[in-house]
Amino acid sequence: MKLGFYPGCSLEGASREYNESVQAVAEKLGIELVSIPDWNCCGATAAHNLDKELSLSLPARNLALAEEAGLTELVVPCAACYSRFTVTQHELLHDNAMHKKVNEIIGKEYKGTLRILNVIQFIEEYIIDKLEDNMKFEINKKVACYYGCLLVRPNKILNFDRTEDPQTMDVVMKKLGADSIDWAFKTECCGAGFSVSFTEAVGRLSGKIIEDASHRGAEALVVACPMCHSNLDMRRPAMDKYNGKKIDTPVIYITQAIGLALGIDRKKLGLNRHFVPVKLDNFKPYVKKEVVVENTQIMEEI
Amino acid sequence: MSNPHHTEDNSLAGKVQKHTGVKVSRCYQCGKCSAGCPVSSDMDFPPSLLIRKLQTGFPKHEEEVLRSKSIWFCLTCEMCIARCPMEVDIPPMIDYLRGESMRLNKANPAAKNIIRFHKAFLNSIQKTGRLYEMGLIVDYKSRSLNMVQDVVLAPSMFAKGKLKILPELIKDRKNIKQIFQKTLKNKHK
Amino acid sequence: MARIGVFICHCGENISATVDCPKVSEVAAKFPGVAYSVDYKYMCSDPGQSLVVNAIKEHKLTGIVVSACSPRMHEPTFRRACAEAGLNPYLCEMANIREHCSWVHEKGDRTDQKAIDVVRMMVEKVKRNNALMSIKVPVTKTALVIGGGVAGIQAALDIANAGHKVVMVEREPSIGGHMSQLSETFPTLDCSQCILTPRMVEVAQNPNITLYTYAEVESVEGFVGNFNVKIRKKAKSIDETLCNGCGMCTTKCPQKKIPNEFELGMGNRPAIYVPFPQAVPNVPVIDRLNCTYYKNGKCKICEKFCQPKAIRFDQEDEIIEVAVGAISICTGFDVKKTDFFPEYGYGKHKDIIDGLQFERMASASGPTLGAIRRPSDGAEPKKIVFVACAGSRDPAKGIEYCSKICCMYTAKHAILYKHKVHDGTAYIFYMDIRAAGKNYDEFTRRAIEEDNAQYIRGRVSSIYERDGKLIVIGTDTLMNHETVEIEADMVVLATAGVANQGAEELAQKLHVSYDQHRFFSEAHPKLKPVETNTAGIYLAGACQSPKDIPESVAAASGVAGKISCLFSSSELTREPLIAFVDRIAAPDYSSCTGCFLCQPVCPYNAIEKEDIKDRAGNLIKSLAYINPGLCQGCGTCVAICKSKSIDIDGYTNQQMYSEVDALLNS
Known part of the structure; x- marks a missing residue:
């Protein structure tokens, strides 16, 4: 099975463990990910903060290249890139004049035929059904699924999960045997946009998130966004300063969690690259559950 | 949508509407955006107050908006629009205001x-x-x-x-x- | 030779600002058959009407076209003017150049041309109008009241006390509606049940009122003065004539843990139950979905203990047919539940309740006997947050309108809370305090000044639970739009008032219109506030839009007045705009071939069979006959008639074609 793939800059650099875990899981389950040839940066926050046309053109070039390469579905694990891509697709398909202009700027023709998948959609469509036959361990830990901003907002364009208290990651983690907790900061912003330029704000925003999760007994935060991850992982001193205490709850990617359940080597999943050490271990061996056929009569009465 | 009975609105709010489609007159100042905004405490004017300043259209207020910290501190986390009862789409409005602020050399130090x-x-x-x-x-x-x-x-x-x-x-x-x-x-x- | 008069109205500036009225009048004067044409500022005014009357007399007009507003507005006015001038009222036509022209187009030549065309069409039509006589139909002097809340109770009592019969249908096992759930009422703080219960009893005892509870309207046929209604009386599994209301069955029922609807899930009830102690009638019903006997085939404990032997497990739903002359819809409203609000936790936090639940909690007969207690652990909340406009004025996720009653009941809740929890603090997040009404603003001032309610102007962005507290995050827009965070023990959402369940289906059964929010629509927002567009069907209370008690009661009395008026004479006059089958000389008698295809398509069952017989009584021919009392002039039979034998008075094919011709040949 072949799927288009856009790693994005973070996954090639500061968040390479995310890429490593996506690749390791895909490889284990026989899914081939084909990168867009000669892809470029999506422009991230900087482009749309400073220039709208630039912010649409940079993603559009990638989408056009993907179409040229004959790809129909594109997996974009980075939530920020996914958001830029989806917003670009939406804007260009709803604004003819802008669509023409952007095609002229990039010197290529973007048609709008691609289906863009974020990492959760990728898991839901291509991975979740294969888990049962391939799982070696249950992630028998209390985890807090953290969605951040970019996966769920703006809901009208992304149309993914519900606006508040989303559940899709929780469903995946429960499938892996984890106890995913109900908590308050699932979709609050971690402040990653200011990670470098305004670190004090990050200490506060991310600090609240990590504190609430650990207060409710989470043994790990599970994320699907490299911005959130590097922020929550690398900026821990600023958070500890805000909270006035040291919190060592690790932050893992959902693909790393899947990798652990599949029994993939921790190093191969990039778990050694985290700043906050990921100590999670002693997983319960997974035993495939027998399928119990429900008594249909009882079901009807219910 | 422009009203044929009105002349062109040259206020900053009018420009915001023309370039982004965001109509600040829809805001009824409930402040839900400011309550949910993760960085409103870092801003000189929380989002709803920023909109109020655009609503009055007084030159003094428009100047304050363009020179504000607020427009630069916005993280585009989209929480405001996710919760706004009137669907006033603040993030694209702020993107536009940043552009204007830079163009007019008014960006906050x-x-x-x-x-x-x-x-x-x-x-x-x-x-x-x-x-x-x-x-x-x-x-x-x-x-x-x-x-x-x-x-x-x-x-x-x-x-x-x-x-x-x-x-x-x-x-x-x-x-x-x-x-x-x-x-x-x-x-x- | 036709002599038509044309009267062009300016409607102040409503028409004349857009349409060149003098020009239209000038052009119309030259239409063939037009003997007189004039324009005037307000044709519906007294001088305007005199102008019409005098012109008819002076110019010996044979028909008139009033070119003004919609016929729904002023057709009756100008028909009366015709009658006054001695002209048959049905020789008057309205050319609508306001709603169809000036209000929807820009000023300009094309708009003027459209106005001229509309007038031309109506001139051609009116030339072919026939003089018609009004139809008289009898009136059944019984009213149907649907819904037994405070509006229904008031309407039923007023109509009954005027000497007419009333049939009341209530969906629940008891009448009383939402008002019976309330604790105290604003702005006087008198006890809701104390003032309502006597009225409920009056309904039960009034000899003019027949009460069907646990019943719903199944179907409605007919028209004003003569409706036929089928009522489904759901099986209570009790013989109501035998039950003495002793309550033994309800105490002995082994099922005790069914969430009580009347207490909004905050208390339990058995499977055989009376919804609340003051219920009218005081007769229990068996909830068959939860009853052990209906589920497992064994139990019948209630039957064992029932002394008068009133339990009937094999009772079936009963269909009751009644003939009524008028119908009042008093079906009330509902409130959004707390699970509607994503940002407030989708209803997952037990200590976030809605306003109606707070009413039950504050009620002396409620699940906590009037004490304010957290549903999660029964503790007394020391900090309570009220959130106004929860779902109201929220086009994004809720409803765009203002629910109207919440500002007042929230002020009341804050007062009641302070009366019960002296050391507690009530915070109220609000956007505006809408307290227009007699003694209403004074009441909210009382909450603020005397009972120390902390009003904070701003909406609540989110609420989450942490360590047993509810963290409420809002803003204070009067304080530089600063974020406000309150660690509350309990939160009350003043959730939006919405149309009641089943409103849409009922509207369809009754052929009355409803708005985009499923509230029933009044015939005119100002001048016909309690009428629907269907003659003989009226509205009272919150089924029309959220209303408080005084407003609902006033509307109900208004309906009673309207219905009493309708019942004041034994006959009704109806417009003669109905279908008829042509008649021609013998030996054909009619072009009708007697196929009777028209019969099944008539929605009003108005088509009958008429036999033409010779003097010896031998059948010559069977023809369709349209009962003028039943026909509503919808025209379906005209469309289906193969031999073109049916036509409608006032809208004949010839009239319609002449209108089209006038347009095409302009």
Whole structure:
């Protein structure tokens, strides 16, 4: 099975463990990910903060290249890139004049035929059904699924999960045997946009998130966004300063969690690259559950 | 949608509506955006107050908006629009106000670092086609003359294999250069 | 030779600002058959009407066209003017150049041309109008009241006390509606049940009122003065004539843990139950979905203990047919539940309740006997947050309108809370305090000044639970739009008032219109506030839009007045705009071939069979006959008639074609 793939800059650099875990899981389950040839940066926050046309053109070039390469579905694990891509697709398909202009700027023709998948959609469509036959361990830990901003907002364009208290990651983690907790900061912003330029704000925003999760007994935060991850992982001193205490709850990617359940080597999943050490271990061996056929009569009465 | 009975609205609010479709008159000042905004406490005017200033249309208030910290502190987390009962789409409005603020040379001094970071970021992409993190940090920190802060992180990032010494170059860098020429460069220089 | 008069109205500036009225009048004067044409500022005014009357007399007009507003507005006015001038009222036509022209177009030549065309069409039509006589139909002097809340109770009592019969249908096992759930009422703080219960009893005892509870309207046929209604009386599994209301069955029922609807899930009830102690009638019903006997085939404990032997497990739903002359819809409203609000936790936090639940909690007969207690652990909340406009004025996720009653009941809740928890603090997040009404604003001032309610102007962005507290994050827009965070023990959402369940289906059964929010629509927002567009069907209370008690009661008395008026004479006059089958001389008698295809398509069952017989009584031919009392002039039979034997008075094919011709040949 072949799927288009856009790693994005973070996954090639500061968040390479995310890429490593996506690749390791895909490889284990026989899914081939084909990168867009000669892809470029999506422009991230900087482009749309400073220039709208630039912010649409940079993603559009990638989408056009993907179409040229004959790809129909594109997996974009980075939530920020996914958001830029989806917003670009939406804007260009709803604004003819802008669509023409952007095609002229990039010197290529973007048609709008691609289906863009974020990492959760990728898991839901291509991975979740294969888990049962391939799982070696249950992630028998209390985890807090953290969605951040970019996966769920703006809901009208992304149309993914519900606006508040989303559940899709929780469903995946429960499938892996984890106890995913109900908590308050699932979709609050971690402040990653200011990670470098305004670190004090990050200490506060991310600090609240990590504190609430650990207060409710989470043994790990599970994320699907490299911005959130590097922020929550690398900026821990600023958070500890805000909270006035040291919190060592690790932050893992959902693909790393899947990798652990599949029994993939921790190093191969990039778990050694985290700043906050990921100590999670002693997983319960997974035993495939027998399928119990429900008594249909009882079901009807219910 | 413009009302045929009205003449063109030259206020800042009118321009916001013309360029982004966001109609500030829809806001009834409930403040739900400000309550949910993660950085409203860092802002000089929380989002709903920023909108109020656009609603009055007084030159004094419009000036305050363009010179505000608020427009630069917005993280575009989209929480405001997710919860706004009147669907006043604040993030694109703020994107537009940032552009106007820069164009008119009114950007708030407190936003210097943020603007520098964005510029350094785009600079990196323009040269290589992709983000070169090491280059970005060096570039940004030299622009902001704030060398101490992140130099602490760099060695450990490097040790964990998270920083590459050399940039990755894409092949068709001409194409990227052309995109920048036709957009950002075209307007701001 | 026709002599038509044309009267062009300016409607102040409503028409004349857009349409060049003098020009239209000038052009119309030259239409063939037009003997007189004039324009005037307000044709519906007294001088305007005199102008019409005098012109008819002076110019010996044979028909008139009033070119003004919609016929729904002023057709009756000008028909009366015709009658006054001695002209048959049905020789008057309205050319609508306001709603169809000036209000929807820009000023200009094309708009003027459209106005001229509309007038031309009506001139051609009116030339072919026939003089018609009004139809008289009998009136059944019984009213149907649907819904037994405070509006229904008031309407039923007023109509009954005027000497007419009333049939009341209530869906629940008891009448009383939402008012019976309330604790105290604003702005006087008198006890809701104390003032309502006597009225409920009056309904039960009034000899003019027949009460069907646990019943719903199944179907409605007919028209004003003569409706036929089928009522489904759901099986209570009780013989109501035998039950003495002793309550033994309800105490002995082994099922005790069914969430009580009347207490909004905050208390339990058995499977055989009376919804609340003051219920009218005081007769229990068996909830068959939860009853052990209906589920497992064994139990019947209630039957064992029932002394008068009133339990009937094999009772079936009963269909009751009644003939009524008028119908009042008093079906009330509902409130959004707390699970509607994503940012307030989708209803997952037990200590976030809605306003109606707070009413039950504050009620002396409620699940906590009037004490304010957290549903999660029964503790007394020391900090309570009220959130106004929860779902109201929220086009994004809720409803765009203002629910109207919440500002007042929230002020009341804050007062009641302070009366019960002296050391507690009540915070109220609000956007505006809408307290227009007699003694209403004074009441909210009392909450603020005397009972120390802390009003904070701003909406609440989110609420989450942490360590047993509810963290409420809002803003204070009067304080520089600062974020306000309150660690509350309990939160009450003043959730939006919405149309009641089943409103849409009922509207369709009754052929009355409803708005986009499923509230029933009044015939005119100002001048016909209690009428629907269907003659003989009226509205009272919150089924029309959220209303408080005084407003609901006033509307109900208004309906009673309207219905009493309708019942004041034994005959009704109806417009004669109905279908008829042509008649021609013998030996054909009619072009009708007697196929009777028209019969099944008539929605009003108005088509009958008429036999033409010779003097010896032998059948010559069977023809369709349209009962003028039943026909509503919808025209379906005209469309289906193959031999073109049916036509409608006032809208004949010839009239319609002449209108089209006038347009095409302009």
